[in-house]
Amino acid sequence: MAKRTVKIATWNINSVRLRIELVKKLLTDHKPDVLCLQEIKCVDDAFPLKDFHKAGYTHVAIHGQKGYHGVAIVSRIPFLKFDKRDFCAKGDARHISVELDIPGGLTIHNFYVPAGGDEPDPEINEKFAHKLAFMREMVDWFKSHKKKSDARMVLVGDLNVAPHEHDVWSHKQLLKIVSHTPVEVDLMNEIIASHSWVDVMRLFVKPPEKLYSWWSYRAKDWDAADKGRRLDHVWVTPALGETAKEMTVLREARGWERASDHVPVIVSFAL
């Protein structure tokens, strides 16, 4: 049977309502089959559904929250089911998953991991404690909920951890900065081990080449300073590793007017 190309994009949009025109530009220019959004910053009812419907994305799964966080998956491919989980049981909307209606099936998990505040000590910073607990729960949950359909899974999102030396502009200077501390990287590696997840972005851009998906709003000139971090990720289960054919980090999107501080990551799979 002929392989079908399925293009999946992930983007921390930092308010989907404010940046709906940028989202539409991404959909028009790159035509992903599925777009996973983080930080939509609105409740389900306020999600700009009509814009997505007009653009051909008629299948939409939303896990929204007033003002903060929130994730969604919009798709041209129908869903067989969708699910969401309240990690850490505190009412935060940071996870949603769908199963795509394609031969062989495909489950997509979309995560927005807590940023974790500034101080990398869980004893004095409860936001960092929350981040570590969230990641610990990801490890436990992925280990304890194994089923047959897990063979074909994609995990995307803003994981708020830049794990490798070349995922940050200065490994040495960021070792004590939240997103690049050893305790976070260790936990991320435990999550990866839970399903032998494959880091798709790094299949295409090998170290020591730098790879970033986020540049702070606080830099005077983000492009010239280029003090980025790779906080956004696309992982697949081993059965899908060979199916990833193309990967784009849309750096130019950081320069768009009224940009998000994250840029889209787009991967094409031959499924």
Add this chain to the structure above:
DNA sequence: ATGGTAGTCGCACTA
């Protein structure tokens, strides 16, 4: 060592 920017919802919080 500090402060720099952005978004939402209100005038504090998260990132």
